[in-house]
Amino acid sequence: MKTARILPRTLAGTVTPPPSKSQAHRLLIAAALSGGISTLSHVAFSQDIAATRDCLTAMGASFVEQGPGVVEIHGLGWSIPQAGPYPIFDCGESGSTLRFLIPLALTVHGGGAFTGRGRLMERPQTPYFRLFEEKGIFYRLEGGILTVKGQLTPGVYALPGDVSSQFITGLLYALPLLEGDSDIVLTSPLESGDYVTMTLRALERFGVAVEARENGWHVPGGQRYRACDGAVEGDWSNAGFWYAAQSLGCPVDIAGLDPDSAQGDKRIAGFARAMEEAGDLTLDVRQCPDLVPPLAAMAALRAGRKTSIVNAGRLRIKESDRLATVTEVLTALGAEIKEGPDDLVIAGKEKLPGGVTVSGHNDHRIAMMAAIAAIRCEQPVCITGADCVKKSYPDFWRHYQQLGGQVTLEETV
Known part of the structure; x- marks a missing residue:
């Protein structure tokens, strides 16, 4: 198991998310x-x-x-x-x-x-x-x-x-x-x-x-599958974390995504635009619950504005109870977040204190959320079980470093 130690830095450059x-x-x-x-x-x-x-x-x-x-x-x-x-x-x-x-x-x-x-x-x-x-x-x-x-x-x-x-x-x-x-x-x-x-x-x-x-x-029955060649398109779900980095002030360009994709998580682009607007905001994630971790990181640092993320109850049966683990990790970093039965209400801040060790909860999306939120923390952040990103994004830490992120990965017992 590895622990990631992150020194807060602004990320910059071009990143290509993994295949969908x-x-x-x-x-x-x-x-x-x-x-x-x-x-x-x-x-x-x-x-x-x-x-x-x-x-x-x-x-x-x-x-x-x-x-x-x-x-x-x-x-x-x-x-x-x-x-x-x-x-x-x-x-x-x-x-x-x-x-x-x-x-x-x-x-x-x-x-x-x-x-x-x-x-x-x-x-x-x-x-x-x-x-x-x-x-x-x-x-x-x-x-x-x-x-x-x-x-x-x-x-x-x-x-x-x-x-x-x-x-x-x-x-x-x-x-x-x-x-x-x-x-x-x-x-x-x-x-x-x-x-x-x-x-x-x-x-x-x-x-x-x-x-x-x-x-x-x-x-209809009696059908047979025919062999076919093709390519896997880029993953909008994991791209959500780089959209979150953009919302935190990082000049990150995201390459390799198909705007005509059937992936429901391409909604992240519209949600990110909505996050830039003034005033309180409600985001319905019924059709795209996997976006909640990056959206929560964005909302936690949406200074002076409240964000409600609703219809997210199915997150309780993911790799972790994501409503609970999102709340736990962001609260530990210093965010103001309230967990409901199937929603989160987050009051945004300019920065988060950081200076803590949080668990990745053996959940790839929780670990990546913590890494993105660390960008705007005042003190270093450690994430235990950081290698859980291998579940969906094995190159996440390498990409994070290539964009200028100051992260060291250490083996832990």
């Missing part, structure tokens, strides 16, 4: 499901993406790295599900890997055993469990291992829309492979809909058709 983790998951899965060979470029194997690669390998696909950021994927094709013991899928700490692949394990292998680390296996899977009970699929969560056995069958799959869209994505990947047609029906309004749009775009690129309906999607 959200899109990389989706493209790798679609390529692995094809019957041919796909080549993807601009792929960064952060811990989460490595987990998806390893689980797809356990499923039967293979990956050959052709050079930096370029990987050739040999799809598993669609013959009979492989015989033998059920695969073991180690999802690391990646909620996307776990939820995307549960339906596929049933479709391809008739089941599997899923494991993970950190809080992953504590994160709720209730929408799947309810469907499994309806469909007669066996599941057991015991000792941090989720075992599922059975076969998905064509039909109606009813899901609430106000839980993680990852459940919808998992079904969208699996249902086209069934022999008959299926329907995904939403029983409540959809949140994080942009992530579903990303999934639908990935499916389309790999030759899978899904029809939008008023309250969900119609998924």
Whole structure:
């Protein structure tokens, strides 16, 4: 484990955020499901993406790295599900890997055993469990291992829309492979809909058709994924921390982002503009909860103005309880922040005292938030568990240093 010691400095220069983790998951899965060979470029194997690669390998696909950021994927094709013991899928700490692949394990292998680390296996899977009970699929969560056995069958799959869209994505990947047609029906309004749009775009690129309906999607069965080459676009989620640096007065240029991306977190650009305006501000993050850590850092240093960040309750079931950890870390740095059940209210200051050691809470976004807030602290800031950024942004500390940040990383027990 490493501790980052940061001396407050203004950052300056050009930075290119890593490839989109959200899109990389989706493209790798679609390529692995094809019957041919796909080549993807601009792929960064952060811990989460490595987990998806390893689980797809356990499923039967293979990956050959052709050079930096370029990987050739040999799809598993669609013959009979492989015989033998059920695969073991180690999802690391990646909620996307776990939820995307549960339906596929049933479709391809008739089941599997899923494991993970950190809080992953504590994160709720209730929408799947309810469907499994309806469909007669066996599941057991015991000792941090989720075992599922059975076969998905064509039909109606009813899901609430106000839980993680990852459940919808998992079904969208699996249902086209069934022999008959299926329907995904939403029983409540959809949140994080942009992530579903990303999934639908990935499916389309790999030759899978899904029809939008008023309250969900119609998924024709009997489809096959076609191999496809492409590149992973830049990540707006992690770019949010450099937008936060800009808002703190740092002349940082952000390169490599697609303004036409389906990533919902591209809302950060509009939020950043709104932060520059005078007066109090309310930001609704229902569709982009991952932006809360950089937004909170920006709000904490929005001098003389109050910022309310609302509809953020789903952050309580992330790598950490992010409403609690954002509050704890920024309060320790000297910010004025009030935590509610699903919101944060932050009174901005010109500077923060700093001079403390805070925990990264084994949460990549919390560690990066603390690093950005340290820019406007009066005293040095130490962040324990700083290597947790490897989950999504392995080069974060290197980029921070390249922009002039004064950070040293020390091994700690």
